Amino acid sequence: AQSVWGYDSDNGPERWHENYPLAKGDKQSPIEINSKDVQHDSSLAPWHASYDPGAAKTILNNGRTCRVVFDDTFDRSVLRGGPLTGTYRLRQLHLHWGSSDDHGSEHVIDGVKYAAELHMVHWNPKHGNFAGALKQPDGVAVVGIFLKVGKTPKPEMKRILEEIDNIKTKGKEAPFQHFDPSILFPKSRDYWTYHGSFTTPPCEECITWILLREPIEVSSDQMAKLRSLSKNGENEPVNPLVDNWRPPQPVKGRVVKASFK
Numbered sequence: 001a002q003s004v005w006g007y008d009s010d011n012g013p014e015r016w017h018e019n020y021p022l023a024k025g026d027k028q029s030p031i032e033i034n035s036k037d038v039q040h041d042s043s044l045a046p047w048h049a050s051y052d053p054g055a056a057k058t059i060l061n062n063g064r065t066c067r068v069v070f071d072d073t074f075d076r077s078v079l080r081g082g083p084l085t086g087t088y089r090l091r092q093l094h095l096h097w098g099s100s101d102d103h104g105s106e107h108v109i110d111g112v113k114y115a116a117e118l119h120m121v122h123w124n125p126k127h128g129n130f131a132g133a134l135k136q137p138d139g140v141a142v143v144g145i146f147l148k149v150g151k152t153p154k155p156e157m158k159r160i161l162e163e164i165d166n167i168k169t170k171g172k173e174a175p176f177q178h179f180d181p182s183i184l185f186p187k188s189r190d191y192w193t194y195h196g197s198f199t200t201p202p203c204e205e206c207i208t209w210i211l212l213r214e215p216i217e218v219s220s221d222q223m224a225k226l227r228s229l230s231k232n233g234e235n236e237p238v239n240p241l242v243d244n245w246r247p248p249q250p251v252k253g254r255v256v257k258a259s260f261k
């Protein structure tokens with residue numbers, strides 16, 4: 001069977017375009033952000049998230065990432081403001097990380113690769129459903145938070161990492177309730193924003209990216225915990241789930257705006 005897309009040499013980012021032609025588009029993500037090219041936009045409003053902890057449902061290992069899924073059947077957990085028009089519903093959050101602490105993020109900031117990058121995926125209900133939103137340039141909004149290895153790890157990440165032991169292998173899912181992801185936000189609300197795409201196939205160019213400038217801290221042990229996830233199913237040879245990040249893509253003339261000076 002066709003090797004399904006992934007992050008290995010035979011099905012990785014350099015080959016995604018063979019089955020997902022959008023991967024070679026002009027508005028792909030992630031990108032490198034260089035502060036010298038960023039434009040401060042004083043008209044950018046602050047963004048606001050109002051999440052219902054009761055909307056959290058499950059946490060799963062889909063063989064490519066660890067994903068927390070939320071009830072998005074009504075405006076229950078929403079994101080608004082910032083560069084966005086209208087309200088966007090939180091659908092899922094997931095992470096991308098490396099095989100060691102010195103890399104793993106998808107976006108690269110002034111040459112800095114963080115150990116991991118957390119994505120909170122929201123979609124615009126004016127487009128009916130998620131599949132419809134993917135086809136619209138204003139369909140999806142993703143808040144990206146960088147994870148940096150440091151001495152004072154954020155206790156809020158503990159909750160996600162405690163569940164890892166229950167979803168070690170591909171296809172494993174566990175209940176994950178009473179969780180408000182806004183506890184993961186750093187102190188500062190400063191952000192960069194630009195128009196881009198899914199960083200995974202089908203690479204649809206439907207995303208307004210909102211990347212938070214201030215990273216949150218995790219411990220090296222917490223990163224090791226994340227790296228203990230496996231790509232393989234329960235009774236298959238162990239294949240560590242690490243380096244599930246896409247490298248930066250061509251900026252192609254896009255301007256990254258900053259909410260801060």
Ligand SMILES: NS(=O)(=O)c1c(F)c(F)c(-n2cc(CC3CCCCC3)nn2)c(F)c1F
Nearest residue numbers: 119120121134140142197198199200201202
């Ligand atoms: N890294 S990212 O850009 O933040 C990011 C996202 F924003 C996503 F929405 C997804 N995504 C993928 C699907 C399956 C759908 C299955 C049917 C076809 C469309 C995708 N659900 N959400 C995703 F995998 C991802 F990596």
Ligand SMILES: [Zn+2]
Nearest residue numbers: 094096119199
């Ligand atoms: Zn992602």
